[in-house]
Amino acid sequence: MAPINAVAVAIFIFFALLIFGVYAFFISSTRKPAVGEDYYKSVAKLRAPFFVILLLLLIAGLVLTLPKIPYPSKGKFPDAVVYVAGKQFNFALDTQPIESEERWKERAEAEPVQVPAGKWIEFRVTSLDVNHGFSLYDENGKLLGQTQAMPGYVNRLFIKFDKPGFYTAYCMELCGNSHHAMKGVIEVVEEGTFGAKILNQQ
Amino acid sequence: MAEIAIKAEAVEIEAKVKKLTLVWTGLTFILFPILGLLGFLMRLVQGNVFPMFPPEWFYSILTLHGVGMVGLWFVEGMIAVIYLLSKYVKPSAGVSWFSFTFTLIGVALIIISTIAGKFGAGWYFLYPLPYKSAEIWPNWATDLYLIGLGVLGIAWTVWVIDVLRAIAKKYTLNQALAWHYLAGKTEPELPPIILIVTVTCIGAITGFLAAVALLLLFLFDRVSGTPADPLLMKNLVFYFGHVLVNITMYLGVAILYETLPQYTQKPWKTNKLVAFAWNTVLFLVLFAYFHHLYMDFVQPKAFQIIGQFASYFISVPAAVVTIFSALAMIYKTKVNWTLGSSLIFLGTMGWAVGGVAAVIDSSIAVNFRFHNTLWVPAHFHTYFLMGVVLMILGFIYHFSQLHSNIPDNSKLAKFTVWLILIGGYGFLSMFYTGGALFVPRRYALYPPALSSGTTLAQISIVFVSILTIGFLLYLIQTIRRWARSF
Ligand code: HEM
Ligand SMILES: [Cu+2]
Ligand SMILES: [Cu+2]
Numbered sequence: 001m002a003p004i005n006a007v008a009v010a011i012f013i014f015f016a017l018l019i020f021g022v023y024a025f026f027i028s029s030t031r032k033p034a035v036g037e038d039y040y041k042s043v044a045k046l047r048a049p050f051f052v053i054l055l056l057l058l059i060a061g062l063v064l065t066l067p068k069i070p071y072p073s074k075g076k077f078p079d080a081v082v083y084v085a086g087k088q089f090n091f092a093l094d095t096q097p098i099e100s101e102e103r104w105k106e107r108a109e110a111e112p113v114q115v116p117a118g119k120w121i122e123f124r125v126t127s128l129d130v131n132h133g134f135s136l137y138d139e140n141g142k143l144l145g146q147t148q149a150m151p152g153y154v155n156r157l158f159i160k161f162d163k164p165g166f167y168t169a170y171c172m173e174l175c176g177n178s179h180h181a182m183k184g185v186i187e188v189v190e191e192g193t194f195g196a197k198i199l200n201q202q
Numbered sequence: 203m204a205e206i207a208i209k210a211e212a213v214e215i216e217a218k219v220k221k222l223t224l225v226w227t228g229l230t231f232i233l234f235p236i237l238g239l240l241g242f243l244m245r246l247v248q249g250n251v252f253p254m255f256p257p258e259w260f261y262s263i264l265t266l267h268g269v270g271m272v273g274l275w276f277v278e279g280m281i282a283v284i285y286l287l288s289k290y291v292k293p294s295a296g297v298s299w300f301s302f303t304f305t306l307i308g309v310a311l312i313i314i315s316t317i318a319g320k321f322g323a324g325w326y327f328l329y330p331l332p333y334k335s336a337e338i339w340p341n342w343a344t345d346l347y348l349i350g351l352g353v354l355g356i357a358w359t360v361w362v363i364d365v366l367r368a369i370a371k372k373y374t375l376n377q378a379l380a381w382h383y384l385a386g387k388t389e390p391e392l393p394p395i396i397l398i399v400t401v402t403c404i405g406a407i408t409g410f411l412a413a414v415a416l417l418l419l420f421l422f423d424r425v426s427g428t429p430a431d432p433l434l435m436k437n438l439v440f441y442f443g444h445v446l447v448n449i450t451m452y453l454g455v456a457i458l459y460e461t462l463p464q465y466t467q468k469p470w471k472t473n474k475l476v477a478f479a480w481n482t483v484l485f486l487v488l489f490a491y492f493h494h495l496y497m498d499f500v501q502p503k504a505f506q507i508i509g510q511f512a513s514y515f516i517s518v519p520a521a522v523v524t525i526f527s528a529l530a531m532i533y534k535t536k537v538n539w540t541l542g543s544s545l546i547f548l549g550t551m552g553w554a555v556g557g558v559a560a561v562i563d564s565s566i567a568v569n570f571r572f573h574n575t576l577w578v579p580a581h582f583h584t585y586f587l588m589g590v591v592l593m594i595l596g597f598i599y600h601f602s603q604l605h606s607n608i609p610d611n612s613k614l615a616k617f618t619v620w621l622i623l624i625g626g627y628g629f630l631s632m633f634y635t636g637g638a639l640f641v642p643r644r645y646a647l648y649p650p651a652l653s654s655g656t657t658l659a660q661i662s663i664v665f666v667s668i669l670t671i672g673f674l675l676y677l678i679q680t681i682r683r684w685a686r687s688f
Contacts (some may be wrong), residue, residue: 008568008640015558023551026529035437040468042531051522058514061565066507071499088336111688130331131432133497133574135642141652143571143640148497150432151330155499164231168651172497172574174324175331177258177338180645 004068070145072158078122080115084184085168086132086149088126088176091169091184097124104128112187117164119191124155125149132182133172139165146172161188218295219288220605224687226281226302228600231681233274233309238269238673242666247646249659258338260646261322265347268325269312272447273354275590277305280361282597283399286460287365290393292370297364304357311350319343324644326443329435333424345424349678352417359410362403367554369400379484380477394472398456401484402449409445421463428631436495444491447582451553451653452483454590455524457597458546462528465543466535470527480520486516493564497573506566517557525550541615541679542603545596550618552588552626556581559634574644576655577637580630588626599680611679618675625669632662640647 068188084091085098085107092107093097115121125134127149135146136159143166147155161167240263247255284293315321321343332344371379373392374380378400391504393482416438419430463470492509495501528550537543559581561571572578603610641648641655648655 004567005241005571005638005640005677008562008565008572011632012559012562012634017557019551019554022529023548026533027547029534030532030533030539034534039534040530043533047522047526047530050526051518054518054521056519058561061561062510062514065565065567066510069506070567070570071503071506088334116651131328131436137651138639139651141640141654143575145570146497146573147499150436150498150500152432153498153500155497157499170642170649171653173328174261174644176336177256177261177322177646178336179261180257180642180647180649198400 003018023049025098081118081122084125087128089178089182112185114187116191125155131173131177137168237270258647262316266316276450278594291368293368294478301361302358308350308354315343321347353654362406366403392472394459395456401480402452409442413442438512440494441491454593465538477556479523486512496569540610542596542600545592549593553585556585575637576633580633602683606683621672628665632658
């Protein structure tokens with residue numbers, strides 16, 4: 001699992017259990033009510049510290065996650081570019097822009113595009129019909145990242161593949177009755193073999 | 203003489219509002235089981251229990267379940283609040299009946315569209331899918347769906363405006379928003395429910411305006427063939443959807459502020475803090491929806507960052523003011539725990555847990571891998587199913603018990619609550635696990651490489667069964683009292 005999401009899940013489990021515990025504690029406190037005393041005020045004293053702690057947690061969350069946003073900055077250049085076009089119900093990938101339906105059909109049925117491992121790959125993602133979601137899953141079902149495939153727009157997704165192998169793009173936006181079956185495949189190869197293969201193809 | 207006349211009027215209004223509430227809440231007893239069973243059916247299909255189930259049916263059921271549930275709890279929240287508000291102000295019963303009639307028409311159109319027409323673009327009908335279905339559903343199905351939404355939109359806008367009108371008869375806008383409390387005054391005293399409902403209704407109107415723009419752009423495309431901008435359409439639909447879902451939550455909270463004090467014998471008053479909290483909410487709710495577009499990289503980056511800030515900080519007033527106060531209110535206090543008060547109170551727990559999951563997912567860096575995975579239905583089912591739905595169900599019981607005078611069966615109530623909690627949170631834990639494993643949401647079936655989705659759906663069948671028994675027991679106890687209240 002990608003580390004930041006693993007941390008996110010752990011944080012969630014921690015707080016969910018904490019909340020269950022707090023509720024259990026407060027609800028069971030109503031079993032032996034204290035007569036004549038106003039306990040509201042004694043609890044209310046904790047409000048300010050609670051507020052400060054919550055605020056600090058949120059600020060920490062912002063500071064830790066905002067530097068990790070996936071949007072490419074202007075000055076970022078990839079080592080290779082792959083063009084992606086979604087259309088009901090396939091993703092076509094190519095090293096050249098996919099501008100016509102014929103080209104899309106050809107590419108959707110072709111052998112997977114190859115890219116080198118350990119390099120920044122830029123995916124230029126669009127759609128020829130409705131909204132789709134372009135994602136990249138490794139062979140173990142781990143999601144590396146995603147962006148929307150939207151008609152009329154190109155979303156630039158930067159991904160670095162650590163390991164060679166086949167990666168699958170599943171569709172992440174409801175696009176019709178075969179949404180769950182929509183796919184695209186890309187092959188990641190060792191950097192060394194990559195050059196050799198390109199040469200072989202020429 | 204005058205006093206007697208006023209009393210007679212109060213009794214008459216009471217009877218009118220009571221009847222209205224009875225009829226409206228009766229709708230829950232029909233729609234909630236149906237929509238809930240559709241949810242059950244979806245988990246069965248996702249668990250591959252019916253391998254031959256046509257996927258297009260799944261997607262139309264998904265659409266009906268989603269739009270139906272959101273709409274149902276919005277209207278039930280509204281009627282609960284109107285009932286509770288009528289202690290202070292007088293929303294028109296006529297408008298509520300109008301809204302009721304139009305809601306039934308809208309619901310009928312949407313049912314025909316999804317069931318007979320197989321419309322399956324999801325509740326959020328992302329442009330341009332509705333008219334580009336790859337010939338799965340006909341264009342008339344989309345027409346009916348959009349007309350149905352339009353009818354609901356008209357009914358609800360009028361309804362919300364009437365509630366604001368009733369409030370405006372007694373309070374000026376800045377009083378209803380408790381600005382005088384911010385300035386340090388406490389006169390005139392403002393019941394918190396008025397403040398919350400004012401915030402809710404203003405938010406609702408902005409959401410409905412976005413929906414109007416959206417529907418007009420759809421119409422324009424349909425009639426003249428001029429395509430709309432898909433990114434603009436996405437902004438509009440998510441603004442509308444996000445606001446509608448959020449304010450429904452606030453309607454639940456309004457119920458909490460008004461009813462919990464009746465069970466703890468402690469007042470819940472507006473003060474500077476409460477006033478500040480709800481005004482902050484009104485401001486932040488306008489920007490939080492940006493988190494639905496995090497994966498649209500062409501959206502201006504500033505919007506994305508604003509979205510994360512707004513989504514993070516909107517949790518503060520909820521946690522520090524409402525949830526904290528609800529807990530403080532019961533601490534070492536004699537609480538009259540009935541099926542009603544238990545569900546209303548426990549609804550705040552779902553709000554808290556779902557809120558944590560929501561804040562986590564509203565971090566852009568996390569959303570990069572959780573967007574449109576099962577994490578999303580996980581978090582919103584937490585603060586819906588285990589949050590506002592429990593609050594509203596609690597209200598319906600509270601109301602029915604009050605008017606029927608049938609005492610609470612506390613043993614059975616306790617058993618019911620446990621079944622709902624175990625079944626509900628168990629069901630949710632399967633969604634969360636699916637999200638943690640990156641299983642995509644809105645999949646009729648899971649591909650072999652993501653087969654953990656299938657297994658999790660199968661396990662969740664056990665929990666949904668428990669949940670179903672819990673809700674069945676709830677319905678038996680409530681309908682009995684409801685029927686006696688007429
Ligand atoms: C009664 C128990 C319920 C069950 C078993 C259930 C089940 C489901 C399932 C299986 C999905 C599809 C998840 C996916 O793969 O994306 C779903 C989606 C959804 N549910 Fe529920 N649900 C229940 C209650 C509710 C409630 C109370 C609400 C209240 C608003 C709700 C609102 C929604 C919405 C809005 C969607 C999303 C539809 C979409 O993705 O377009 N559900 N539910
Ligand atoms: Cu797709
Ligand atoms: Cu899709």
